[in-house]
Amino acid sequence: MSQPLLEVRDLSAGYRVYKGFLRVLDGVSLTVRRGEKIGLVGESGCGKTTTMRAILGVLPSNGRVTGGQVLFEGRDLRQASPRELQRLRGRKLTAIFQNPGAALNPVFTVGQQLDAVLRAHHPGMPARERRQRAIEALASVRLPDPERLLNNYPVQLSGGMKQRVCIALALLSDADLIIADEPGTALDVTIEDQVMRLFMRLVEERQSATIFITHSLGVVRQWMDRVYVMYAGSIVEAAPTQELFRNPLHPYTQALLKAVPKLTGGGIPKGIEGRVPDYAHPPAGCRFHPRCPFYSPDRCPARPALVDVGNDHLVACYQY
């Protein structure tokens, strides 16, 4: 069995603030194999972005990783030197962010930004070849008139086009793993559909793996191979996509699926009781237990481990 591309083991991290320390991530574990498309889904505040930042090593100044390992191709990124990280980032490991307008530098043209990435990763490449590669990259994301686009500034492009430029930037580096943080949020539904289609096709062509972070269960169901469900800083369930949606096991996953309004009708669903926990004083043991309909006082206060119930389906709940 080949080594997984990325293996996150029991990652814990948090932020230091006035009130104390917010223990956001409480033992996150996930595995990404080569070419796999993983969806990391959870509501806002569950720690998805923190996970991404912790993996890439770009937590803000008040953020700290407090435990666990991030193994990329076997090497622990937490032990890596800044130089090593620098070499990995952008080359083997790259990212696409939520707001394409913020990810692109407004004072440089699209061409200049693509060129900068090429120069960083292929120092010897002559200018003509770089330009050619840039044009190919833009064409591969189906942007019209790539040659002219090189001279445009980000502000001249629509949201969908900007996001496609960001995808082109990420793909230029030929990375093995692309982490995308809610890239469709700022886009219209029909454009998001187009962009997703494109992105997934390109990812498959290059055999890159991707971790796709989102709060939309629908997006995950439509495009991903495998889903990790996250709640309050830990993974509560993980399974191949079809399996998860046909057979959700964790109470949170079940509640989440019920809480989404359905296109087929059925009225407004009930929603989930309670609030997301305060990370300064999180609940002991299973962080979902205060809101769980299956709460059992003797079993729940202990933190459940992720258990394999077959079919590559993992759940963290005492019921299994």
Place this chain on the structure above:
Amino acid sequence: MAVALLEVRHLKKYFHTAEGVVRAVDDVSFTLDAGRTLGLVGESGSGKTTTAYMIAGIHQPTSGEVLFEGRNLAGPRSRELRRQIQMVFQDPGTSLNPTHSIKDILTLPLRVHGLARGPQLEARARELIEHVHLPASFLYKYPRELSEGEKQAVAIARAIAVNPKLIVLDEPTASLDVSMQAWILRLLLELQQEFGFAYLLITHDLSLMRNFATDVAIMYLGRIVETAPADAFFTRPRHPYTQMLISSIPVVTDEEEALKPAQVVSQGEIPSPVNPPSGCRFHTRCPRRFEPCDREEPVMLELEPGHCAACHLYSGGQAAPSQRDNP
């Protein structure tokens, strides 16, 4: 025959900008009755938000009429009229003044309209906050201490404080989590049952629309392209754009997947409202365009009672009621 609560006729709003004239809303007509919910759906550039803002009184129409209980709303509005139409905004984080306490926020409308005075203000604010299922202690908090959903509940309490007849809901749950969304929507329905408000719901979320609106109108580049009662809209969408939009939604169950129309793959960029395409505005992206589409604008036709669409595929039908009177 009873006068409709809200009637919009041939409404237009053009903005003059450096790039040219933006035809944000370009001949929109619809009606809304008391106690009903009309959903306006569309993507960027559709004009749905501008339409909502004109109804709420934030923008003035360039031409066309907005009739409220038969009265034309043109020009600056009287305080009394303002009381009747309220609005809940898209982003609860910025729709509440961060320097005001919740009590201030809820008592403002009461003070402006003279609905309460002195100690009554606090009592009434307390009632309002209880109506939206929040504890009275929230009155003394500031918006930043509340979650997004709680803030939106306060915004709703503010809107109902003056007993309006019509509430414009601009993407009320867009920035909310799934669980908060459900809570807010149930609250809105409950309040509608109790007080009989009419809602004008603006959203891009079709699954929400399906379960909340009684009637739906879909807009594209400033025009309404299809309008129907909610069920018909989703089970029998007629306009290619409607079909494209519905089929682009990521859904979570197999049943929903089966409901989606045969894949109408989205293609092309949404054109800019400064320079809309000739003829039918959707023709540049329409997989079913044919001869007249790039020349002639389609007329709104009534395909079934209450179900209208503007598309050349259906020409030869009866003109829709809203189009029968001349602009």
Place this chain on the structure above:
Amino acid sequence: MSSSETAAAHDARALWWAMKRDNWRRMWYRFTRNPLSVVGLVIVLVTGLAAIFADYIAPYPEHAGAFVDFGNAMKPPGGQYLLGTDPVGRDVLSRIIYGYRFSFGMAIVVIALAAPPGVILGLVAGYYRGTRIDSIIMRITDIFLAVPPLVLAMAITAVLTANVFNAMMAVTLMWWPWYTRLVYGLASSLRNEFYVQAAEVMGASKFHILFREILPNCISSILTKMTLDMGFVIIIGSSLSFVGLGAQPPTPDLGTMVADGAKYMPDQWWLTTFPALAIVTVVLGFNLLGDGLRDVLTVEEQ
């Protein structure tokens, strides 16, 4: 209200105060993250208190007025006179302390007079941006801004008599436009915030919108500016005195002291150096404090 409701109201109000206290603590925590801000605060407090309690702190309060003691003139720093004495025997330290009182006083008056009209004009112009009111107000503001501040002040005081009052008027007159410009920028972007639109949809009066909706959200920027301005006004005031257009002898003023002492450089170096350092210190203090405030207040808004 029933007694249980009164109790609930009490609790609610207690919560309110608790929250306010918590807020202050949090802001203090953030403020102290940057040691320089604390340094600034300390400097401002020390000089400010010295200014207020000059009568009690200054070793020789009588030296602040018309006092001569040629026997003790031109004494170098040390001994009885910590910072030395001037040509007529007055203690430099005491005069510096009283000089602070004068500078603080003038700066506070100028800012208190300049800020309100400037802010109000900025609010109105910003809210009505794009209309004629905006053009009129901002053109007038631009005119005042176009004149170099010190030159304007010098011109005014040279034409009228050179005294404290005229100097203050001159500085005020050229100070208000900066507030207008600051608030104009803030107001014109804030007027598009949803809460302002909500107030409009509600039917609130324009007065309410300007002063109860928009203004409170500008306060933190205005306060920061006022703090930084204290330093600037002190410099401008001292500059005016330096050229003889501000405070007149025997009033102790830092600028005048620097000017008078300059002739005696480098032998009686203490006559110019200490007043100059005094100016630098207090201005530095306000700058550091102002920067610290800005950091704290902008983060709070997020």
